[in-house]
Amino acid sequence: MEKKRVCVTGAGGFVASWIVKLLLSKGYIVHGTVRDPGEEKYAHLNKLERASYNLKLFKADLLDYGSLVSAIAGCTGVIHVACPVPTSTLSNPEVEMLEPAVTGTLNVLRACSEAKVKRVVYISSTAAVVKNPKWPEDRVKDETCWSDREYCRATENWYLLAKTEAESIAFEYGKQNGLDVVAVNPGWMQSILNFSTLLLLKFVKGVYIQIEPGDVDGVPNKLWVVVDVRDAADAVLLAFEKPESEGRYICVAYNIMIKDLAEKLKSLYPDQTCLENFGEDDREYCVTSEKLQKLGWTYRQLEETLVDSIKSYKKAGLLD
Numbered sequence: 023m024e025k026k027r028v029c030v031t032g033a034g035g036f037v038a039s040w041i042v043k044l045l046l047s048k049g050y051i052v053h054g055t056v057r058d059p060g061e062e063k064y065a066h067l068n069k070l071e072r073a074s075y076n077l078k079l080f081k082a083d084l085l086d087y088g089s090l091v092s093a094i095a096g097c098t099g100v101i102h103v104a105c106p107v108p109t110s111t112l113s114n115p116e117v118e119m120l121e122p123a124v125t126g127t128l129n130v131l132r133a134c135s136e137a138k139v140k141r142v143v144y145i146s147s148t149a150a151v152v153k154n155p156k157w158p159e160d161r162v163k164d165e166t167c168w169s170d171r172e173y174c175r176a177t178e179n180w181y182l183l184a185k186t187e188a189e190s191i192a193f194e195y196g197k198q199n200g201l202d203v204v205a206v207n208p209g210w211m212q213s214i215l216n217f218s219t220l221l222l223l224k225f226v227k228g229v230y231i232q233i234e235p236g237d238v239d240g241v242p243n244k245l246w247v248v249v250d251v252r253d254a255a256d257a258v259l260l261a262f263e264k265p266e267s268e269g270r271y272i273c274v275a276y277n278i279m280i281k282d283l284a285e286k287l288k289s290l291y292p293d294q295t296c297l298e299n300f301g302e303d304d305r306e307y308c309v310t311s312e313k314l315q316k317l318g319w320t321y322r323q324l325e326e327t328l329v330d331s332i333k334s335y336k337k338a339g340l341l342d
C-alpha cells in the first residue's frame with residue numbers, strides 16, 4: 023500500500039523544514055513547495071533521511087494558483103506553512119504581507135478542494151491570538167481569543183493582521199466548502215536560526231529587538247511565548263493525524279518573562295553576556311496550550327531548548 027502523501031508549502035523555510043523532516047521520518051511521501059528549486063538554501067532538504075525517495079520538490083508561489091494545483095495533486099493532506107515573516111519594516115504591507123498571506127492561503131485552500139484533500143493544517147501563530155485590547159488583562163488567552171484586526175491595522179502590526187486575517191478566512195472557507203481545516207498557533211520557535219531565534223541570539227548578545235511598531239524606552243520586561251520548533255512540528259503532526267482534532271490549537275510550551283529568561287541563560291552560561299536592565303512588566307502575551315495538551319501534546323524542558331539553540335548558534339559561528 024502506498025504511504026500517505028502530504029504537501030508542505032514553503033518546505034525550505036525554518037519551521038517547514040522541521041515538519042518535512044518529521045513527516046519523512048514517519049514514512050510519509052512529501053510534496054514540498056519552494057519558489058526556486060535550484061537554490062542552495064534548499065540543499066538541506068535533500069540531505070534529510072529518506073528524502074531521496076520520499077521527498078519531491080515542486081516550484082510554486084502562493085500567488086500562482088496553477089503551481090499550487092500541481093504540487094497538491096494526489097495528496098490527502100496539506101500542511102500550509104508558507105508565509106512571509108518580515109524581519110524589517112514593510113514599505114508596502116498590502117503587497118508584501120497581506121496578499122501572500124491571505125490570497126495565498128485562499129489559493130492553497132482552493133487547490134486543496136480541487137484535489138479532494140482530506141485535511142489541511144494551517145500554520146497560524148500566537149500573533150493571531152494575542153493582540154486584543156478588549157480581552158480582560160487578568161485572563162490567560164486561549165483559543166477563543168482572536169487578535170483584533172482593526173486594532174492591528176491601526177497600530178500597523180502587519181504580520182499580526184495578516185496571520186489573523188488568513189486564519190479566520192481559512193476557517194470560513196473550510197466551513198463554506200466542506201474542507202476540514204485545523205490551525206496550529208505556535209509561539210516563538212527556537213532551536214536554530216530564523217527571525218524568532220534571532221531574537222534569542224541578539225538577547226544573549228545583550229541587544230533587544232523591538233518586535234512591535236512604536237517608541238519604547240529601554241527594555242520592557244515582556245512575556246515571551248516560547249516553543250521548541252521540534253515540539254511544534256510534533257504538534258502539527260498530532261493536529262494532522264488525530265481524527266478528533268478541530269479548530270485552533272495554541273502551541274506554546276513556556277510563558278516566560280524575559281528577565282527570568284535572562285536569569286536562566288545566565289545560570290546556564292555564566293560567562294555569556296545577556297540582556298539586562300529591564301523596565302516594567304508586560305504580561306500581554308500570556309496564553310495557554312491546554313487544548314493541545316488534551317490532544318496528547320508534550321514538550322521539552324526549556325533548558326534543553328536553550329542549550330540546543332546556543333549550541334547551534336556557536337556551531338554556525340554566530341556567537342564568535
Ligand SMILES: NC(=O)c1ccc[n+]([C@@H]2O[C@H](COP(=O)([O-])OP(=O)(O)OC[C@H]3O[C@@H](n4cnc5c(N)ncnc54)[C@H](OP(=O)(O)O)[C@@H]3O)[C@@H](O)[C@H]2O)c1
Nearest residue numbers: 032035036037057083084103104105106122147210211218
Ligand atoms: N518562526 C516562528 O517563530 C513562528 C512562530 C509562529 C508562527 N510561525 C509561522 O510559521 C511559518 C513559517 O515561518 P518561518 O519562521 O519558518 O519563516 P521562514 O523560514 O521565513 O519561512 C517562510 C517560508 O514561506 C515561504 N514564502 C513566503 N512567501 C511566499 C510566496 N509568496 N510563495 C511561496 N512561498 C512563500 C518562503 O519561501 P522561500 O524559501 O521561497 O523564500 C519560506 O519557505 C509562517 O507561516 C509563520 O507565520 C512562525
